[in-house]
Amino acid sequence: MNVRAILTNIVSFVTPKMHATRQKAVTDCVYSLANGSAATVTSIGRGIDSAAYEKHSIKRADRLLSNANLLREKTLVYGMITRVVGTQYLTANKLAFEKSDEI
Numbered sequence: 001m002n003v004r005a006i007l008t009n010i011v012s013f014v015t016p017k018m019h020a021t022r023q024k025a026v027t028d029c030v031y032s033l034a035n036g037s038a039a040t041v042t043s044i045g046r047g048i049d050s051a052a053y054e055k056h057s058i059k060r061a062d063r064l065l066s067n068a069n070l071l072r073e074k075t076l077v078y079g080m081i082t083r084v085v086g087t088q089y090l091t092a093n094k095l096a097f098e099k100s101d102e103i
Contacts, residue, residue, distance in 0.1 A: 003031065003034060004027070004031055007027050007030055007031055007034070008027050010081075010084070011023055011026055011027045011030070013080070013084065014077055014080035014081050014084060015073070015077055015080070018073065022064070022067065022069070022070065025060060025061075025063075025064045026064065026070070028048045028049070028050070028060075029044050029048065029061055029064055029065075031048075031049070032044045032045075032046075032047030032048050032049075032061075033047070035047055041058065041061050041062050041065055042058055042061075044061040044065075045057040045058030045059070045060060045061035045062065046058065048060065048061065
C-alpha cells in the first residue's frame with residue numbers, strides 16, 4: 001500500500017464527520033509534508049501535487065490552515081490519531097509479549 005492510500009485511509013478514519021473536500025485538502029497537505037516540504041504555508045502549497053497553478057495550491061494550503069472548523073476540530077482529530085496509534089502500539093506489544101512466552 002502506498003503512502004497516499006495509507007494517508008487517505010487514516011484521515012478518513014480519524015475525521016469521519018469532516019467534509020470530503022476538507023479531508024482531501026488535509027490529505028494533500030500532509031502528503032506534501034511527507035514528501036519533504038517545509039512546514040510553511042508556501043512550501044506546503046508548492047508541494048501539493050495538482051494540475052492547478054502553483055499560486056492556487058498555495059492559496060488552498062492557506063485556506064486550509066486558516067479554516068476555523070479545522071482549528072476547532074483539532075483536539076478531536078489529535079485524540080483519534082492517538083487512539084489509533086496507541087491501539088496499534090499496544091496490540092503489537094501484546095503480540096510480541098505473547099510470542100516471547102511461547103519460546
